Structure formats: C-alpha cells, structure tokens
Amino acid sequence: MAHWDSLYIYYISGTGNARLSSEWVAEEFRKNGLRASVHQIDRLENISMPAANEKPLIGFAFPTHGFNAAPIMLRFIAGFPRGYGKEVFLLNTRAGMKLSRIFMPGITGLALILPAFLLYLKGYRCIGFRPVDLPSNWIPLHPGLRTKVIESIITHWQPVVRKFAGKLISGKKVYRGLFSLPLDLLVSPIAAGYYIGGRFFLSKTFIANSNCYNCGICIKECPTASIILVNNRPYWKLTCESCMRCMNLCPRKAIEAAHGIAAGMIFLFSLANGWLLMTIAGKLGIAEGALWWKILTQFIGIGVMVAVATVVYLAVHYAMAFKPIRWLARFTSLTTIPGWRRYRYLKNKRQ
Numbered sequence: 001m002a003h004w005d006s007l008y009i010y011y012i013s014g015t016g017n018a019r020l021s022s023e024w025v026a027e028e029f030r031k032n033g034l035r036a037s038v039h040q041i042d043r044l045e046n047i048s049m050p051a052a053n054e055k056p057l058i059g060f061a062f063p064t065h066g067f068n069a070a071p072i073m074l075r076f077i078a079g080f081p082r083g084y085g086k087e088v089f090l091l092n093t094r095a096g097m098k099l100s101r102i103f104m105p106g107i108t109g110l111a112l113i114l115p116a117f118l119l120y121l122k123g124y125r126c127i128g129f130r131p132v133d134l135p136s137n138w139i140p141l142h143p144g145l146r147t148k149v150i151e152s153i154i155t156h157w158q159p160v161v162r163k164f165a166g167k168l169i170s171g172k173k174v175y176r177g178l179f180s181l182p183l184d185l186l187v188s189p190i191a192a193g194y195y196i197g198g199r200f201f202l203s204k205t206f207i208a209n210s211n212c213y214n215c216g217i218c219i220k221e222c223p224t225a226s227i228i229l230v231n232n233r234p235y236w237k238l239t240c241e242s243c244m245r246c247m248n249l250c251p252r253k254a255i256e257a258a259h260g261i262a263a264g265m266i267f268l269f270s271l272a273n274g275w276l277l278m279t280i281a282g283k284l285g286i287a288e289g290a291l292w293w294k295i296l297t298q299f300i301g302i303g304v305m306v307a308v309a310t311v312v313y314l315a316v317h318y319a320m321a322f323k324p325i326r327w328l329a330r331f332t333s334l335t336t337i338p339g340w341r342r343y344r345y346l347k348n349k350r351q
C-alpha cells in the first residue's frame with residue numbers, strides 16, 4: 001500500500017527531455033486520480049514545496065552530465081528538506097541514439113546512486129531508479145539527431161516511462177536503473193574528474209558568433225544564470241553546466257562550441273602543467289614515481305586546466321572584437337558546419 005497521496009516531481013532540463021519524462025509520469029498519476037505536479041528547479045528559485053499536511057511521493061528528474069546527475073540537481077537534493085514523506089524516485093535522462101533500428105542507451109555512471117545516497121542520508125528511501133534514453137543533446141560532440149530519429153526515440157520511450165509510473169502507482173519498486181551498476185562504477189573515476197574539473201573547462205568553450213544581436217534569450221533562460229554580458233557580448237561563467245539550453249534555443253544559431261579555442265587551451269594547459277610540475281618536483285626534490293605525488297599532480301592538473309581555460313577564454317572574448325579572431329573562432333568550430341543540427345524537439349521557452 002502506498003504511503004503517499006500526491007506526486008511532486010522536481011526537474012531540471014537543458015533541452016526538454018527531463019521535462020517531457022516528468023510530464024509523462026505526472027499524467028499517469030493524474031489518470032489514476034492522484035494529484036501530481038511538476039516543478040522546475042531553474043536557478044534554485046521560486047520552487048514550491050509540499051504543504052505540511054501532504055504525504056507526497058517525490059520524484060527527481062534530471063539529465064545525466066558527465067556520468068553524474070546535473071550538478072544543479074545535486075545541489076538541490078543536498079539542500080532538500082527532510083521529512084516530506086518517506087519515498088522518492090529518481091529518473092535520469094541520458095544520451096539516446098538510434099543506429100539503424102537499434103535504440104542505443106546512454107551511460108548513467110553515478111547519476112542515480114549518488115542522489116539516492118544523499119537522499120538516504122536525509123531519511124528518504126528510493127523506490128524507483130529509471131534511466132530514460134531520450135535523444136542526445138550533446139551538440140558540441142555530434143550534430144543534433146534528425147527529426148525522424150528524434151520522433152522515433154520519443155515514441156519508443158514514452159510507453160516505457162508511463163509503465164514505470166504505472167508500477168510506482170501500483171506500489172511496486174523499480175530498480176531497473178541499477179542493472180548497469182558494474183559499468184556505472186567502472187566509469188565513476190571519469191564522473192569524479194568531470195565533476196571536479198571537466199565541467200568548468202566545458203563552460204569555457206561557448207562563444208557567441210557575429211549572428212548574435214544581443215536578444216538576451218540565452219541570458220534570460222540559462223537555468224544557472226551563468227551567461228552575462230561582458231564587453232556587450234554573451235560571456236559564459238564557470239558556473240555554466242553545459243546543459244545546452246542556450247545553444248539550442250538561440251533563434252539565430254549564434255552560439256557555438258569553440259573547438260579550435262578548446263584545442264588551444266589544451267595545448268597551453270599541457271605546456272603550463274608540465275612546466276609547473278617539473279619546477280615543483282625539481283625545487284622540492286620529489287621522486288617522480290611517488291604515489292602521493294602522482295595523485296596530487298591530478299588535482300594540480302585540474303586546477304591548472306581550469307585556470308588556463310579561464311584566462312584564455314577571457315582573452316579570446318575581448319579579442320573577438322577583431323574580425324580575424326571572430327573568423328578564426330568561428331571557422332575552427334565544428335558546430336558551424338552546415339547541417340550541424342541543434343536539438344530542437346521542444347521549442348517552448350521554459351525547458
């Protein structure tokens with residue numbers, strides 16, 4: 001017998017997949033006469049919480065980023081109050097693809113077990129773990145999928161998500177998301193690296209090209225308020241989570257991933273990091289093979305990478321006032337290639 005009388009789903013969604021999944025689940029609950037509401041957690045502002053007399057089932061839906069839950073969702077869960085009922089579920093959207101007729105899954109990593117653990121520490125029990133492989137939105141890595149493929153993936157997944165909701169409604173527990181645990185644990189070092197450093201590097205790979213006319217949509221819609229105007233051009237702060245909302249919403253396709261600049265950053269990082277480590281090791285007489293030094297160098301490397309990316313990004317940002325630099329940034333970016341689609345399945349402003 002279920003312990004709850006309503007459903008609250010808290011979601012964050014860069015390009016709409018987690019929102020869509022949340023809505024499917026909520027619809028199933030409503031069909032069964034239960035009160036259900038979905039709440040976006042953008043900027044962690046204006047979020048409704050259940051009333052004191054309610055006993056809700058609480059769901060958290062979010063995209064998988066770097067084999068982990070989207071950082072803003074981890075922050076939300078870490079600050080989530082204790083005592084709203086007992087049971088929760090987790091739904092992570094992943095990078096779904098379709099090769100010929102085969103639906104390809106994404107990889108969860110820590111995206112389910114870490115939030116479940118945080119919630120467990122707060123006295124909640126996770127009764128549903130559901131990965132959902134909706135169309136991949138990682139546009140700097142690959143062009144957006146074709147509309148037909150997107151529709152096919154969505155048609156394939158809608159009943160799966162509704163069935164998941166049905167099971168929860170009938171009091172069953174769903175542990176589907178834990179089946180891939182061995183692989184998920186295997187990629188956990190990458191998840192840690194992404195969380196500690198990789199995501200900050202990625203935040204410094206977005207630029208606005210000369211199609212940008214400062215309409216302000218990206219600034220207004222960014223779920224982490226990470227885009228500001230610097231020198232009258234959009235500038236991505238380190239808090240950007242690369243959720244892809246800006247890039248996909250921009251009406252003029254003016255937002256690019258600057259692959260050429262990123263490659264330059266990696267080159268400079270290798271030089272700076274190599275020089276720094278050699279200098280420290282030489283000055284302090286550290287034996288290069290020492291295990292503690294090998295571990296420490298990883299952390300130093302992450303710090304140097306983020307520092308180099310920040311400085312180069314700022315320099316390039318100002319240099320973009322000059323036409324040759326704008327040209328270079330634009331034409332060394334893969335996302336400018338004609339036919340490099342954005343992911344635009346959901347066109348609503350609020351994702």
Ligand SMILES: Cc1cc2nc3c(=O)[nH]c(=O)nc-3n(C[C@H](O)[C@H](O)[C@H](O)COP(=O)(O)O)c2cc1C
Pocket residue numbers: 012013014015016017018019062063064065066067068093094095096105106107108109133134135136137138139202241242243244
């Ligand atoms: C920066 C970034 C990192 C991602 N990392 C992963 C990942 O580790 N595993 C995965 O399956 N999908 C990954 N994806 C794909 C998204 O999780 C996937 O497209 C998701 O469905 C997007 O949901 P949304 O539309 O609600 O934002 C990543 C996407 C981005 C932009």
